[in-house]
Ligand SMILES: [Zn+2]
């Protein structure tokens with residue numbers, strides 16, 4: 001029965017090759033899970049646990065890992081944090097009217113909603129300045145009133161106030 005012997009030995013070879021392939025697959029899945037977890041958490045225990053689950057339960061362990069792993073990689077989480085921070089900064093940097101808390105444009109002199117004075121103009125160079133500045137940072141004009149800015153409408157306001165008090 002030489003033919004049966006050869007058949008059996010072929011079967012052994014096929015089984016051995018299959019076994020080796022499966023072992024290689026099993027090992028590579030463990031290494032993949034460990035590496036994948038390393039990209040998602042800095043916790044060494046979680047990384048080892050991921051490798052262990054995948055190693056102890058071939059096939060099923062991988063499914064469990066894929067279900068339970070953190071949805072975001074560290075790189076993705078970092079990028080999202082950066083984006084959120086940029087968005088937050090954009091919102092914070094948007095100037096708000098101190099009178100009515102509505103969003104105003106940074107070049108506006110008066111709030112169009114409540115008519116609060118937002119900025120003043122330098123009489124010499126016409127640049128916009130903060131209301132509390134007492135010198136112009138653009139042209140060096142030091143004769144700037146802290147509270148009362150230049151400009152025609154400001155003088156009109158003053159005149160109106162005088163007329164009202166009369
Ligand atoms: Zn306002």
Ligand SMILES: [Zn+2]
Nearest residue numbers: 122125136139
């Ligand atoms: Zn100026």
